[in-house]
Amino acid sequence: MATAEKVIKPDYGSRRKHFIFNSDHDRLRESIGSFVEKELAPNADEWENTTFPDWVFTRMGELGFLGLSYPEEYGGQGGDYPCNLVLAEEITKSDSGGLAMGVAVHTDMATPPVFLFGSEEQKQRYLVPAIKGEKISSLGITEPDAGSDVAGIKTRAVRDGDDWVINGSKTYITNGLRADFIVLVAKTDPDAGYDGFTLFLVDMDRPGVIREKKLEKLGMHASDTALLAFQDVRVPADAILGQEGKGFYHIMWELQGERLIGAAGCVAGAQRCFDRTLQYATERQAFGRQIGKFQAIRHKFAEMATKIESARQLTYTTAWRFQNGDYPVREISMAKLYASRIAVEVADECIQIHGGAGYMKEYGVERVWRDMRLNRIGAGTDEIMLDVIGRSYGL
Numbered sequence: 001m002a003t004a005e006k007v008i009k010p011d012y013g014s015r016r017k018h019f020i021f022n023s024d025h026d027r028l029r030e031s032i033g034s035f036v037e038k039e040l041a042p043n044a045d046e047w048e049n050t051t052f053p054d055w056v057f058t059r060m061g062e063l064g065f066l067g068l069s070y071p072e073e074y075g076g077q078g079g080d081y082p083c084n085l086v087l088a089e090e091i092t093k094s095d096s097g098g099l100a101m102g103v104a105v106h107t108d109m110a111t112p113p114v115f116l117f118g119s120e121e122q123k124q125r126y127l128v129p130a131i132k133g134e135k136i137s138s139l140g141i142t143e144p145d146a147g148s149d150v151a152g153i154k155t156r157a158v159r160d161g162d163d164w165v166i167n168g169s170k171t172y173i174t175n176g177l178r179a180d181f182i183v184l185v186a187k188t189d190p191d192a193g194y195d196g197f198t199l200f201l202v203d204m205d206r207p208g209v210i211r212e213k214k215l216e217k218l219g220m221h222a223s224d225t226a227l228l229a230f231q232d233v234r235v236p237a238d239a240i241l242g243q244e245g246k247g248f249y250h251i252m253w254e255l256q257g258e259r260l261i262g263a264a265g266c267v268a269g270a271q272r273c274f275d276r277t278l279q280y281a282t283e284r285q286a287f288g289r290q291i292g293k294f295q296a297i298r299h300k301f302a303e304m305a306t307k308i309e310s311a312r313q314l315t316y317t318t319a320w321r322f323q324n325g326d327y328p329v330r331e332i333s334m335a336k337l338y339a340s341r342i343a344v345e346v347a348d349e350c351i352q353i354h355g356g357a358g359y360m361k362e363y364g365v366e367r368v369w370r371d372m373r374l375n376r377i378g379a380g381t382d383e384i385m386l387d388v389i390g391r392s393y394g395l
């Protein structure tokens with residue numbers, strides 16, 4: 001209740017909790033957060049060199065963290081969509097963007113289409129073990145000659161009797177080296193425009209699936225990123241995921257969840273970087289005072305905090321609409337665009353506030369900047385997000 005004292009005193013210290021979260025989410029947050037801090041974060045530096053090990057999936061499966069919002073009949077926890085946001089946020093405590101991305105590809109990008117479009121048999125064969133962490137998933141959209149232009153992909157699946165034969169190449173595939181299966185977008189009818197694409201569930205041990213190369217990259221070093229080739233890969237008709245000819249629309253739906261969860265991860269990552277830097281600004285002295293007491297630095301924190309809070313509100317409110325059955329593509333694109341931009345800006349300012357220390361690996365801020373930079377490219381670039389938003393006004 002508002003009392004005179006409460007109204008007069010600003011409430012800086014109160015815990016911020018958005019209305020989309022309840023006490024169940026608080027408990028989940030605590031249990032994921034403590035797991036991440038105890039079992040994952042201590043390995044973050046090592047995993048920058050080795051990529052994170054597969055046991056992370058089995059352990060998270062055991063703990064129930066890979067199927068938070070999937071129904072219990074498939075081994076999930078039966079939670080709601082904000083549970084996924086909690087995971088995306090808490091996993092940033094690992095201080096490993098690569099790990100967070102590898103897990104998010106599994107929980108929020110590759111498995112949702114299996115749940116929504118899959119047959120019962122496909123759910124038993126792929127979703128159930130994926131939730132247990134026994135099968136690792138990946139998502140194959142991008143190709144060497146087509147990324148933003150999804151409709152420009154060349155991977156072909158051609159019907160041959162009861163089977164389909166797949167030929168093509170996919171690149172920048174997260175979990176591509178370790179995955180047991182891939183949700184693959186292929187062209188099935190080159191003359192049918194957007195109705196000429198189909199999703200396939202392909203076991204990665206099928207003859208003709210070649211993990212060509214581990215790709216080296218700027219950041220996200222704890223994740224594996226692969227170039228894959230598909231050479232006369234024969235799959236049965238029941239490898240089709242969803243409807244034949246509707247793969248383009250299916251993957252556009254998948255991208256919405258991918259973008260929203262990416263936005264949540266960006267906000268949480270930016271907040272973590274902010275918090276760490278705030279601590280540094282109270283400890284580091286220059287010209288006889290804490291650097292945080294210089295107005296120039298104080299204003300940097302004010303700018304960063306305002307951006308993070310705006311991104312958070314946009315992401316949460318959009319997630320709330322998504323959970324309640326809306327399909328808010330414009331706002332998801334805005335959240336993805338804005339959150340990934342501000343995360344990079346925040347990480348950049350945090351390096352600046354750290355001075356030379358910010359440039360050193362030891363402080364971990366440079367890693368945040370390198371990891372975050374991907375988010376302005378992956379899951380749809382800034383330019384594509386702007387185009388989706390602009391077109392939504394009929395332009």
Ligand SMILES: Cc1cc2nc3c(=O)[nH]c(=O)nc-3n(C[C@H](O)[C@H](O)[C@H](O)COP(=O)(O)OP(=O)(O)OC[C@H]3O[C@@H](n4cnc5c(N)ncnc54)[C@H](O)[C@@H]3O)c2cc1C
Pocket residue numbers: 105139140141142145146147148149171172173174175217220225374377378379380381382383384387
């Ligand atoms: C580390 C990493 C992990 C990834 N993981 C996966 C994964 O697991 N699965 C997967 O399928 N993909 C993955 N990707 C691919 C990612 O989604 C693509 O890189 C991204 O969609 C951009 O495609 P592109 O790289 O082909 O760039 P391009 O499409 O070639 O774009 C190049 C530039 O042109 C601009 N551009 C293109 N079209 C337009 C337009 N119409 N208007 C204005 N500007 C335009 C782009 O914005 C960009 O600046 C990953 C990428 C990286 C880097």
